[in-house]
Amino acid sequence: MNYISTRSNTETLSASQAIIKGLSDDGGLYVPSKFPDLREELKNLSTLTYCELAFFILKNFLTDFTDEELSNCINSAYKNNFDTSEITPIKQIGNDYILELFHGPTLAFKDIALTLMPHLLKTSINKNNLDKEILVLTATSGDTGKAALEGFKDIDNVKIIVFFPENGVSPIQKLQMKTQEGKNVFVAGINGNFDDAQSAVKKIFSNDDFNKILNKNGFILSSANSINIGRLLPQVVYYFYSYFKLVNTKKIKLFDKVNFVVPTGNFGDILAGYYAKEMGLPVNKLICASNENNVLYDFFRTGEYNKNKELKLTTSPSMDILVSSNLERLLFESCNRDSRLISALFKSFSETGYYKISNLMRQNLNDFCGYYCTDEEVSETINHVFNKYNYLIDTHTSVAYCSLNKFKSNNSNKYKNIILSTASPFKFAKDVLNSINNNNNNLQDFDVIDKLSILGKIDVPKPIADLRDKKIIHDNIYDKNELKLAIQNFLEI
Ligand SMILES: *Cc1c(COP(=O)(O)O)cnc(C)c1O
Numbered sequence: 095m096n097y098i099s100t101r102s103n104t105e106t107l108s109a110s111q112a113i114i115k116g117l118s119d120d121g122g123l124y125v126p127s128k129f130p131d132l133r134e135e136l137k138n139l140s141t142l143t144y145c146e147l148a149f150f151i152l153k154n155f156l157t158d159f160t161d162e163e164l165s166n167c168i169n170s171a172y173k174n175n176f177d178t179s180e181i182t183p184i185k186q187i188g189n190d191y192i193l194e195l196f197h198g199p200t201l202a203f204k205d206i207a208l209t210l211m212p213h214l215l216k217t218s219i220n221k222n223n224l225d226k227e228i229l230v231l232t233a234t235s236g237d238t239g240k241a242a243l244e245g246f247k248d249i250d251n252v253k254i255i256v257f258f259p260e261n262g263v264s265p266i267q268k269l270q271m272k273t274q275e276g277k278n279v280f281v282a283g284i285n286g287n288f289d290d291a292q293s294a295v296k297k298i299f300s301n302d303d304f305n306k307i308l309n310k311n312g313f314i315l316s317s318a319n320s321i322n323i324g325r326l327l328p329q330v331v332y333y334f335y336s337y338f339k340l341v342n343t344k345k346i347k348l349f350d351k352v353n354f355v356v357p358t359g360n361f362g363d364i365l366a367g368y369y370a371k372e373m374g375l376p377v378n379k380l381i382c383a384s385n386e387n388n389v390l391y392d393f394f395r396t397g398e399y400n401k402n403k404e405l406k407l408t409t410s411p412s413m414d415i416l417v418s419s420n421l422e423r424l425l426f427e428s429c430n431r432d433s434r435l436i437s438a439l440f441k442s443f444s445e446t447g448y449y450k451i452s453n454l455m456r457q458n459l460n461d462f463c464g465y466y467c468t469d470e471e472v473s474e475t476i477n478h479v480f481n482k483y484n485y486l487i488d489t490h491t492s493v494a495y496c497s498l499n500k501f502k503s504n505n506s507n508k509y510k511n512i513i514l515s516t517a518s519p520f521k522f523a524k525d526v527l528n529s530i531n532n533n534n535n536n537l538q539d540f541d542v543i544d545k546l547s548i549l550g551k552i553d554v555p556k557p558i559a560d561l562r563d564k565k566i567i568h569d570n571i572y573d574k575n576e577l578k579l580a581i582q583n584f585l586e587i
């Protein structure tokens with residue numbers, strides 16, 4: 095298995111090289127040279143544990159890792175960091191299923207990839223005999239940053255810098271990052287929203303002079319964002335795992351199709367579902383659920399992508415994104431891997447913020463459909479699910495749940511639905527609490543947490559309970575044109 099760029103066909107890399115490099119020099123994203131076909135294997139996989147399944151699936155992609163290397167990585171990621179050995183348990187709510195992806199150290203789905211990716215990266219560095227230190231540089235809408243910090247902290251030969259939008263993350267997310275421990279970590283707020291932070295970081299990546307300075311000082315830049323193939327592939331596993339859960343509990347028969355409903359921002363999570371489908375998982379629809387930043391909803395409806403809109407701050411901040419980077423990987427497949435076409439499309443996108451795809455490409459996107467929900471609908475849905483099923487969902491999961499309802503009212507659907515639940519309700523406690531109860535305006539952050547715990551009759555998850563006594567370690571705020579300075583100060587170069 096090799097990795098190629100979506101924007102040219104001159105380069106082929108091994109998995110470990112693609113993981114180190116992150117993004118191709120031509121600006122494209124790395125994709126596997128083909129999809130492994132697991133159709134014949136499905137019946138043998140259904141009884142595997144999460145770790146065994148992860149090993150089997152990733153072995154097909156990371157072909158330059160030895161069995162021992164890969165199983166060490168998987169064990170380091172999943173043996174102690176999650177509060178359940180199932181890693182991603184599934185709950186039945188009415189006739190639908192909720193796949194809980196928030197049982198890791200930072201209570202969001204990004205933990206599933208970001209507990210594993212640092213080990214994949216470290217192994218990749220060793221395999222390629224690199225004598226440089228990796229500098230992981232990440233802009234976050236809240237959850238990636240904390241998950242990356244936890245994953246990369248105190249890993250040898252790696253330093254990690256996270257910039258978050260000062261005005262674009264929840265109080266708990268902010269506190270999680272500002273209290274981050276570890277001797278190789280640096281965290282700072284950026285004046286502005288997520289797109290400001292993200293474009294400032296992208297500028298650093300494409301600044302040749304600055305990269306030369308970094309190299310001279312022994313560093314190479316890498317990213318923990320979901321553009322890195324090492325982040326994407328671990329997410330394929332839970333699509334299979336949840337499917338087999340339904341098979342094993344006799345909710346479906348092997349080879350029955352299911353729908354997956356995915357709260358979407360950067361299009362990384364749902365793309366992993368598409369990869370699973372391409373590998374032979376029986377999927378009917380991948381339902382792409384957006385908040386009011388509904389560029390993807392428009393895209394699936396019209397074939398036109400337009401980022402020239404005002405970014406809205408919603409109650410699902412991890413999805414407050416106008417440029418869904420991973421969509422490029424899907425477009426690459428939809429035009430039968432025509433890298434010239436993709437290159438031209440994104441060249442014009444970088445100039446105009448707009449593109450339109452051909453009808454032929456649109457026909458190849460039939461696996462997907464898009465819906466979106468307003469903050470008000472999100473709140474009503476949290477309330478409805480809580481009162482009807484005594485189950486608390488977070489704001490992002492609610493976007494998905496509400497989108498599924500819209501899908502159901504538009505389609506006669508004979509398939510089971512699996513909703514990906516991407517965060518613990520405690521991470522977005524205030525908005526969740528306000529959805530089920532009034533009069534919380536004067537409560538402090540931890541009073542909100544406590545009240546949610548009492549009303550929801552669930553314990554406060556340990557990573558949040560522990561936050562109470564943590565000291566603020568990082569209290570810097572930078573302007574978006576000061577990133578270079580911040581990086582140089584931290585690295586002492
Ligand atoms: C990141 C995130 C999402 C969106 O996932 P993408 O892979 O960016 O589409 C949804 N929900 C939560 C809680 C997240 O942290």
